[in-house]
Amino acid sequence: MGEILLPLLILSPLAASLVVFVSAGRLSACAVGTLACTGVGMSAVISVILSVMLLSGPATGTLQVMLWPWIHIAGFSADIAFMLDRISVVMILVVTIVGLLIHIYAVSYMHDDPGIARFFGSMTLFIASMLVLVLASDLLCLFIGWEGVGLCSYLLIGFWYDTPANTAAARKAFYMTRMGDAALLCGLLLLATAAGSLHIGTVLAAVANGQVALSAVNMAALFILIGALAKSAQIPFQTWLPDAMAGPTPTSALIHAATMVTAGVYLIARLHDLFVMAVPVMALMAVLGALTLLMGACTALVQSDLKRILAWSTISQLGYMFLALGCGAWQAALFHLMTHAFFKALLFLTAGAVIVRTHHEQDIFRLGGLRHAMPGLAAAFITGASALAGVPLVTAGFYSKEMILSGVWAAHFRLTHEWTLSGHVLWGIGLLGAFLSALYIFRCVFIVFFGKSGTTATGRTSRLMTIPLSCLCVLSLCGGIIEMPMTFPPLHLFSALLDPTLPPSHADEPGWLVLVGAIVPLAGLGVAWVLWGRPSPIMREIPGQAAVIRFARTGGGMDVVYDHLFVQPFRFLTWLTRHDILDHAITGTGRLTQAVSTSVLRSRTGFLDILTLGGRRGIRSADHLLGQIHNGRVRWYAAWIVGGLCAGLAMAVLA
Known part of the structure; x- marks a missing residue:
């Protein structure tokens, strides 16, 4: 039965996408939305069935299906084959369930848009491509899904192509991620040359047995890391993600929550045995993740556009995941990937509902006092903000962040015989990032929902938008209790899900780490209330005269660097070509x-x-x-x- 359900898991959204594209203009908006939700809903049901089947079997059991052989030449082979194991179970559940909730929300959000068929065709194709990526048992097959989500992101970001800024944002995302894709392909070719195959099990076995030289392992890991950094918008490729807000809000929720930006995290977690052998690359990954989470939090703190605040927040939270991956805590990275999908989808969808009811106003300083006009949306946004900040005990984000911080605390990198990099410094950066996360997200909460009244809200939030928000609120609050810290009751379901044979990654954490991790977000919330939440707030907008503030608002000036290094030379070459x-x-x-x-x-x-x-x-x-x-x-x-x-x-x- 599993041999039939696994291909059907991908075929359902793919078939829905093809039907929607072919019948564009012939079906009503309701029919298009129903067809798209049906395809993704079938995938969600199949995901649950397959997960139950896999988890009820042996701890190391996998389900493998080969559809057809692809490339078989001397010294190399590749197949179109899929594999379901405990890592991919987490991903398919997140992708299909969160994707289904976003699709249901989008039926109401996009109801009056004339391009609704094109929108849902791209969305369902996005889900299908992401499922190919997470289920592929061969890295070359994985690369097909990897490119598929890149193409769909281009189509969705530039959905409203009549506006030049939207098409420019789509091209920017496409070009930036293509640079990473080229590096990823180089890494895959290097592994194929060394191991003779790109089957994930064969590659990892060859690396573990020493059949691949250490220098080749380091170079392949570095190339794969570059591809993951570009796809997940980490330093120095972070500039494309905030501009991706040009697309519809459901697109932002899908790209930023459960699919494209988490693909890099999944890829490194899938190949964690390869990266363990490349210690310098692991150290680089941890450092880049720490810098990204800090930079993203600082930039979000000085933004005024509601969706761009959430975009920079995504970059920061992905930095946490790369920090955990670099420190070897890949279980914690996947746990935070799951909880982040819940609360970030909730925040984006709530922000979209707020923007619609305030006549598409996105400047937080022109909004204010909305808790009276939309109390339900205010409660949903506060729930997501609390999970993002990691408010202790009552939110999912607290448990996943605590798992990351405990894994980072215990990490160390022996780069040479004389020099060892301790994880304590990285832990301090992660703790500072937790404080800044609470500060910037509750700054947004207090200004938008508790501040001085601004734009008048009209209308009501439809039921199709309310149901996904309610489900995501429950997941954002309760989705983290499946993995408790060691000082809490011994409940480690997520760690047991990924690998029952290994102890929890935070088994040796000191008890005071949990206490510090609980106090810091509360401190950030308190400072945000003092600055922006009181009846007479100390400040409204962070002054922009300081050079460091202007630098932070531009995202670290990377756009300027890329403009001078790549864009202007390319435009000059284009001018030369155009004028011959x-x-x-x-x-x-x-x-x-x-x-x-x-x-x-x-x-x-x-x-x-x-x-x-x-x-x-x-x-x-x-x-x-x-x-x-x-x-x-x-x-x-x-x-x-x-x-x-x-x-x-x-x-x-x-x-």
């Missing part, structure tokens, strides 16, 4: 050469004509002179003889 400067140069050189040749030819012809004419005249003159001399008169001849004799004697005498 090289052809003009070659044509001009040819014309100049032709003109010089013509001038030389004319000069030579004129000189020869003058020389010929002068010679002819000289010959005529000499002939005439000779004719005068030879006239046949004897006395003239005698005179010439006497004259010549005199001249000869004179010369002889003078000599």
Whole structure:
């Protein structure tokens, strides 16, 4: 039965996508939304069935299905095959369930849009591509899904293509992620050369048995890391994600919560045995994750656009996941991936409902006092904000962040015999990021829902939008209790789900770590209330005169760097190509050469004509002179003889 359900899991949204695309303009908006939700809903049901089947079997059991052989040549093979194990179970449940809730929400959100068929066709194709990515048992097959989500993100970000800024944002996301995809492909080719196959099990076994040289392992891990960093918008590829807000809000929720941006996290977690062998790459990953979470939090703190605040928040939370992966706590990274999908989808969808009811106003300083006009949305946003901040005990984000921080505390990197990098410094950065997360998200809460009244809200939130928000509220609050800290009651269902044979990754954490991790978010919430939440807040907008604030608002100036390093040179080359400067140069050189040749030819012809004419005249003159001399008169001849004799004697005498 599993051999049928596993391909059907991908086929359901794929078939829905094809039908929606083919029938575009022929079906009503309700029919299109129903068809798309049915396809994704079938995948969600199949995901639950397959998960129960897998988890009820042996601890190390997997379900593998090969659809057809793809490439079989000397020294290399690749197949179109899928594998369901405990890691992919987590991913398919997150992708399909959260994706279904977003689709239900989008039926109401996009109901009046004329391009609704194109929207839902791209959305369901996105889900299908993501399922190919997480279920592929061969890295080359995984790369197909990897490229599929990149293509769909381009279509969805630039959905409203009539606005030039939207198409520019779509191109930016496409180009940035393509750079990472090129690096990922290099890493895969390197592994294929060394291991003779790209089947995940074969590659990991070859690395573990020492069949792949350590230098090749390090280079392949570095290339794969670059691909993951670009897909997950980490330093230095973070600039595309905030601009991706140009797409519809359900697109932002899908891309930023459960699918595309988490693909890099999943890939590294899937290949964690490979990265364990590449210690320098692990250290680099942890450092980049720590810097990204700090940079993303600082940038979110000074933004004024509601959706861009959430976008920079996504970058920061992904930094937490890469920090955990770099420290070897891949279980904690996947746990935070799951809880982040719940509360970030909740925040985006709630923000979309707020924006619709406030006439598409996104500036938080023009909103305010909305808790009276929309108490339900205020409660939903506060729930998501609390989970994002990691409010202790009552939110899912607290448990996943605590698991990450405990894993980072115990990490150390032995880079050389003399130099060891301790995880304590990275733990401190992660703790600071937790404080800033509570600060920036509750800044947003207090200004938008408790601040001075601004834009007037109208209308009501439809039931199709309310049901997904209610489900996500429950998941954001209760989705983390399946993995408790060691100082709490011994409940470690998530760790047991991923690998029952291993102890929890936070088994040796000191008790005070949990206490500190609980106090810091509360401290951030308290500071946010003092600054923005009181009846007479200390500040409204963070002053932008300081250079560091302006620097943070621009996202660290990376757009300027990329503009000078890549965009302007590329535009110059495009200008050269458009005006065909090289052809003009070659044509001009040819014309100049032709003109010089013509001038030389004319000069030579004129000189020869003058020389010929002068010679002819000289010959005529000499002939005439000779004719005068030879006239046949004897006395003239005698005179010439006497004259010549005199001249000869004179010369002889003078000599």
